[in-house]
Amino acid sequence: MRFHRFLMIFLYSLTGIVVAWILYHGWDYYSLPLTERPHSDLHTDWKAGGFIGHALGIAGAILMSMLLLYIARKHFRFMQDWGNLRHWLDVHIWMGITGPILVIFHTTFKFGGIVAIAFWSMLAVALSGFLGRYVYLQIPRSLSGAAMSGEQLEQLDDELMGQIRDVHGVDEELIEKLHEDVVPVSKRKTGFAAIFTWIGQDVRLRLALSGLRGELKKRASLGNKEIKDIIDLVRRRTLLKRRMRFLQVSQKILHYWHVIHRPFAIVMFIILAIHIVVAALFGYTWIF
Numbered sequence: 411m412r413f414h415r416f417l418m419i420f421l422y423s424l425t426g427i428v429v430a431w432i433l434y435h436g437w438d439y440y441s442l443p444l445t446e447r448p449h450s451d452l453h454t455d456w457k458a459g460g461f462i463g464h465a466l467g468i469a470g471a472i473l474m475s476m477l478l479l480y481i482a483r484k485h486f487r488f489m490q491d492w493g494n495l496r497h498w499l500d501v502h503i504w505m506g507i508t509g510p511i512l513v514i515f516h517t518t519f520k521f522g523g524i525v526a527i528a529f530w531s532m533l534a535v536a537l538s539g540f541l542g543r544y545v546y547l548q549i550p551r552s553l554s555g556a557a558m559s560g561e562q563l564e565q566l567d568d569e570l571m572g573q574i575r576d577v578h579g580v581d582e583e584l585i586e587k588l589h590e591d592v593v594p595v596s597k598r599k600t601g602f603a604a605i606f607t608w609i610g611q612d613v614r615l616r617l618a619l620s621g622l623r624g625e626l627k628k629r630a631s632l633g634n635k636e637i638k639d640i641i642d643l644v645r646r647r648t649l650l651k652r653r654m655r656f657l658q659v660s661q662k663i664l665h666y667w668h669v670i671h672r673p674f675a676i677v678m679f680i681i682l683a684i685h686i687v688v689a690a691l692f693g694y695t696w697i698f
C-alpha cells in the first residue's frame with residue numbers, strides 16, 4: 411500500500427516535471443504564429459515530426475497502449491494474481507492522463523487532417539474517464555478492488571457504525587439524522603440523472619460534516635485526533651449507505667459508460683495505427 415502511494419506520487423511528479431520542462435523549453439515555439447514557426451530555429455526539434463515533437467507523440471502513444479494492460483489484468487485468468495486491481499486502475503488513469511498531455515504537445519496545438527479524429531477521440535476517452543472513475547467509486551469494493559456482495563456491505567456498515575458508537579461514544583441518533591439529511595430516500599433516481607443527485611449529496615455531506623465537526627468540538631471529552639477519526643468514519647458510513655441504496659443504478663450506469671467509452675478508444679487506436687504507418691512511409695522514423 412505504502413509502495414503504491416509512493417509510486418503514484420512519483421509518477422504524477424514525473425508528469426509535472428516533464429510538462430514543466432516542455433513548457434520551459436518549448437513555449438517560445440508553441441507561442442509563435444503558425445506562419446512563423448517554420449522560420450524558427452526551434453522548428454526542427456519541436457515540430458510534430460521533429461526530434462522532440464515526434465518523441466512526445468511516440469511516448470504518448472506508448473503510454474496509451476500500455477494502459478490497456480489494465481483491461482488485460484481484469485479479464486485474463488492468468489493475470490488474476492498480478493497485484494491489486496485498484497492499483498492497476500490508478501496506473502491506468504495516470505497513463506490515461508499523461509499520454510494525452512504528451513500527445514497534445516506532439517500536435518503542437520494543430521489539429522488538422524484525419525488524425526484530428528484520433529485526437530478528439532483521445533480527448534473524449536480521457537475526459538469521460540473522469541466520469542467513469544466517479545461512477546466506479548460509487549460501487550463499494552473490497553481492498554482488492556472486487557465489488558462487494560450484499561452480505562459484505564451489511565457487515566461493513568455494522569462495523570463502521572459499531573466503531574463510531576463504541577470507540578467514540580457518539581450517539582446513534584445524531585449519525586442517523588445526518589445520514590437522512592444528506593441522503594434522503596425520496597431522492598432516489600434512476601438513469602444518468604442519478605449522477606447529479608450524488609454530486610448534490612457529496613456537497614451536502616461536506617457541509618453536514620463541517621456542522622458535525624462544530625458540534626463535536628463543543629464536547630470537552632474529545633481531542634482533535636478523535637474528532638478527525640469520527641468525521642472520517644461518519645463520512646465513510648454515509649457514503650457507504652448512499653452507495654448501497656444506489657447500487658443497482660450505479661452498476662447500470664457503469665455498464666452503459668463502458669459501452670459508450672469503448673468505441674472512442676477503438677476509433678482512436680485504429681486511426682493512430684494508420685497515422686503511424688503513414689508517418690513511417692513519409693520517412694518519419696524518429697532517430698532510426
Ligand code: HEM
Binds near residue numbers: 513516517521686
Ligand atoms: C493519439 C496519438 C497521436 C495523435 C492524436 C497525433 C496527432 C497528430 C497531429 C494532429 C499531427 C499534425 C500536426 C501538424 O499539423 O503539424 C501529427 C503529426 C505527426 N505525427 Fe502524430 N499523433 C499521434 C501519435 C503519433 C505517433 C505515435 C507518431 C509516430 C510514431 C506520430 C508521428 C507524427 C509525425 C511524424 C507527424 C508530422 C507529420 C508531418 O509533419 O507531415 N504521431 N500528429
Ligand code: HEM
Binds near residue numbers: 540
Ligand atoms: C486516452 C486515454 C484512455 C484510454 C484509451 C482509456 C481506455 C479505456 C478502456 C478501453 C477501458 C475499458 C472499457 C471496457 O471495459 O469496455 C477503460 C476503462 C476505464 N477507464 Fe480508461 N482510458 C483512458 C483514460 C482514462 C482516464 C483519464 C481515466 C480516469 C480519470 C480512466 C478511467 C477508467 C475507468 C474508471 C475505467 C473502468 C474501470 C472498470 O470498470 O474496471 N481512463 N479505459
